[in-house]
Amino acid sequence: MQTHGIDGLGMLTSAWPNLTQIPAPTLQADSTGGVLDARGASALLCGPLAIDLAYARATGATEGRTKLINCRQPHMVLAYMIRCAQRGCHLYCSSLTETTQFSAAVLDGSRIPLWLKWPERTDTGPSNLEIYCFENTQRFESLQHELKLPNTAFERISEMTANAGKARLRGLEVSTSDWTILQQAAKCVLVEATEQSRRGAGEE
Amino acid sequence: MLSLRPAEVVMNLDRLGVLHPYRLSFMRILVRRMIAERWLIKLSVKQLDSNGYGTAKYQVTAPGGTYSFVIFSHQLDDTLRSDRVIADQWDMTATLCMGTVDDRQLAELADNVPLQERGRVNARSIVLTRANKSSRNFEFMVNTLANGEQPDGPRLAEVGYLYRTTAVYGSGKFGLADWSSVKRTCTDFDSPFAAEMLACFLIREFSLELAEHVAACRNPDKAVSLDPKLKRFMGIGNATGLGMAPFLLNHPELISQWISVREQALARVFMYGRVTRDHWIRFFRLMARAAEHLNEITTDNLQLQTANRMTASELERLSAEFAAKAPLSWEKLSALVGESCSMETLELVHNLMMELYPEIVNPLGTDLCAAEHYDLRPRQSISDLSKTIRKKYDWVLDIDFETSTCRSVFWYRSAEKSEPRLGRVTQDPGVSKAMPVSVAWPIRECFDLLQQFSENQPEAKVAEFLLRYPQMRAIVRRVQSMANTRYGDIRANLTDETVLPTQLLRCKLSFFGVSKFDPKSRLWVRNTMFQGAPLADDLGCGASDDWCFPVLPQA
Known part of the structure; x- marks a missing residue:
């Protein structure tokens, strides 16, 4: 997300409390998609499952649709939407909770959203998200018309592009507080060193 | 066909x-390119005291741009000299930077490069590295040259280098430029590990320069330069441990x-x-x-x-x-x-x-x-995925995981400098934090779950299978992605007691162009780089590409 000009690092650190526990999502399936209950987990964890399900259900159908309920940081599905669009489909998703107000549309093959409404606050409570996947461009256009989505890109696109270039050229600036959170995250996978473990690194 | x-x-x-290095090993490719394009490598700053401590800078002029290799040469107590990643002091530390380096940048680098993993560089730096002296060989070389003599060839052949690198970092680590940026903006380094190989080549240059410098300071009237034939025979050493293994698997x-x-x-x-x-x-x-x-x-x-x-x-x-x-x-x-x-x-x-x-x-x-692209195919049917596993990972299905040795070791990262280590399941703590280095068991587990799942939902797609078993997502993506490659994964169960990590290391090092493998245990290996290769001064003079399998030059 950082290379897309979005503050991925900031989002990751703010989402950290919802990333440490991964409750298994539950599914109620229907013919076009289903309802996936994230049970309070971040959309960074459950969003890809929901998007992939919508994508799988869109095969040969008008659309694939999934509701991701009870998730946190719904806007964190954006990176995976862009990834999914590279498979050759259009995606639209919208937060159903008033407070978070996130919605995005990504066209087939595009790496930049066609439309993006970004929440002003990203640390709010559980939210519900509706995800649509279309193979058919006409169906996407009719939804666009129905929802009155503009044809032009989000006004922050130029800002995002500039940020992306900056991130590539100068690398990431990591604040001390973010660094502390990242170190905390690292501890989840690091094993305390012992004399025995040093032998496991080749020490004679 | x-x-x-x-x-x-x-x-x-x-x-x-x-495997041994071959014509398309990265060192060979780099040297051919430097010869063909007549790269110019010049020692532009040499502020070293009589013991060789201080700062040096090489300026590299290539068709795609100018680069600076900034070296800090330090005094190091013999007792602190270690090949291990967890060392925190070295005989020399260095960075390869884009463009020229002014005094302000040099001061910033001087504050950070000697710290290595504990420091921070910016994205103008492409490579961060360090090396230690081969104490015996360096002193022997300096004394011999200071006495006005050439070193004894067989003695040199025993080791074959004066300095040994213990880490060569690139691709975004510690603030370095990431690979996508290097590939795009530094066309001279657009092939794998080219910048890292150049850094090693320049350490070799510096090690030879340093030995001659110290010898001349020790005995200004009598010291001689090293015979160019012997110089070419000297490579740069390298010590590689488990840190390299995860790259192969990732x-x-x-x-x-x-x-x-x-x-x-x-x-x-x-x-x-x-x-x-x-x-x-x-x-x-x-x-x-x-x-x-x-x-x-x-x-x-x-x-x-x-x-x-x-x-x-x-x-x-x-x-x-x-x-x-x-x-x-x-x-x-x-x-x-x-x-x-x-x-x-x-x-x-x-x-x-x-x-x-x-x-x-x-x-x-x-x-x-390779434009690496690991993506999931959620629409694939689970029966098709099972078929893929049967076809491409039949070697996994042939492993009897009931055998006690099959899952007896695990790979993990230590809190000490995030160093990868190998542990025994029954003896070492940290199994729950094991790195997903081995694909064998996860593929077996995935295959078994697919069989179970298909009993009730034979028509299901991968997306549905992953909703039930989200923990299988990474391995399914791996199988689907690697099924598109000609050769797929390396065929080895890396959690088996008998696994030899040095085989993985040698595989990668041979593609780098490394020779003279010398395993110090089953977990780490010393080796030699650029032995027999042309020197920087040879590059513009029609140097030869014929330097594989170098042998001691005849007197």
Whole structure:
């Protein structure tokens, strides 16, 4: 997300409390998609499952649709939407909770959203998200018309592009507080060193 | 249509673990490029005291730009000198930067580069590295030169370098420029590990410069420079441990591509390599040189010593048997070697065959990058996914995981500098934090779950399977992605008690162009880089590309 000009690092650190526990999502399936209950987990964890399900259900159908309920940081599905669009489909998703107000549309093959409404606050409570996947461009256009989505890109696109270039050229600036959170995250996978473990690194 | 060897032959770790460097190894490609494009390498700053401590800077001028290699040479207590990643002081530390470096940048680098992992550089730096002296060899070299003499060749051959690198970082670590940026903006380094190889080449240059400098300071009236032939024979040492192993497993598409390129090169030689009398004579000359090279290697590792001697003796036997006969096709000769010699000898013979045909083999050097793309295919049916596993990972399904040794070791990152380590499941803490290095067991587990799941939902798609088993997501993506590659994953169960990580290390190092492998345990290996390669001063003077399997120069 950082290379897309979005503050991925900031989002990751703010989402950290919802990333440490991964409750298994539950599914109620229907013919076009289903309802996936994230049970309070971040959309960074459950969003890809929901998007992939919508994508799988869109095969040969008008659309694939999934509701991701009870998730946190719904806007964190954006990176995976862009990834999914590279498979050759259009995606639209919208937060159903008033407070978070996130919605995005990504066209087939595009790496930049066609439309993006970004929440002003990203640390709010559980939210519900509706995800649509279309193979058919006409169906996407009719939804666009129905929802009155503009044809032009989000006004922050130029800002995002500039940020992306900056991130590539100068690398990431990591604040001390973010660094502390990242170190905390690292501890989840690091094993305390012992004399025995040093032998496991080749020490004679 | 080229006939390539099958994956079950090529991806066997026992075979990959005995490879030697070849014509398309990254060091060879870099040196050829530097010669062809006449790169200019100049020592532009040399602020060293009489002991060789201080700052030095090399300026590199290449077609795509100018680069600076900034070196800090430090005094280091002998007791602190360590090859281990967890060391925190070194004889020298360095960085390769884009463009020129002014005084302000130099001061910033001086504050950070000597700290290595504890410091921070910016994205103008491409490589961060450090090296230690080979104490015995460095002092011996300095004393000899200071006395106005040239060093004894056999003594030099024992080690073959003055400094040994212990880490060469790139690709975004510690604030360094990331690979996508380097590939785009520094076209001189657009092939794999080119910048990292250049950094090692420049450490070699500096180590030789430093020895001559200290010798001259010690005895200004009598000291001499090292004979250029011996200089070329000196390489740069390297110590590599488990830190390199996760790369192999995290970039399977790239590794598969490297291996595929080697196989294509070999198949091209079999198909298009016309065997003239001259080729035949040159081939057996190279074979003699390779045997001599192997015989010159000294190692305390008895197993490797035996293997080197056996390979050398097999090469000598092949020479005696075939050199005087009428030339055979390379494919025929390969088949005969395969029937009577070890895997190591066969693969080395293949390297020598490829050496003879630069016009056929070299163009493949541009294919060594891979646009790695690991993506899930949620629409694939689970029956199709099972079929893929049966076809591409039959070697996994053949493993009996009920055997007690099959899952007895695990890979993890230590809190000490995030160093990868190997633990025993029954003895070491941290199994729950194991790194997903091995694909064998996760694929077996995934396959079994697919069978169970398909009993109730035979028509289901991967997306539905993953909703039920989200923990399988990474391995499904791996299987689906690698199914599109020619060679797939390296075929080894890396959680088996008998796993030899040094085989993985040697596989990767051979693609780098490293020679003289000297395993210090089953977990780490010393080796030599750029031995026999041209020096920086040779680059503009039509230097030779013929430096594989270097041997001690004759007096």
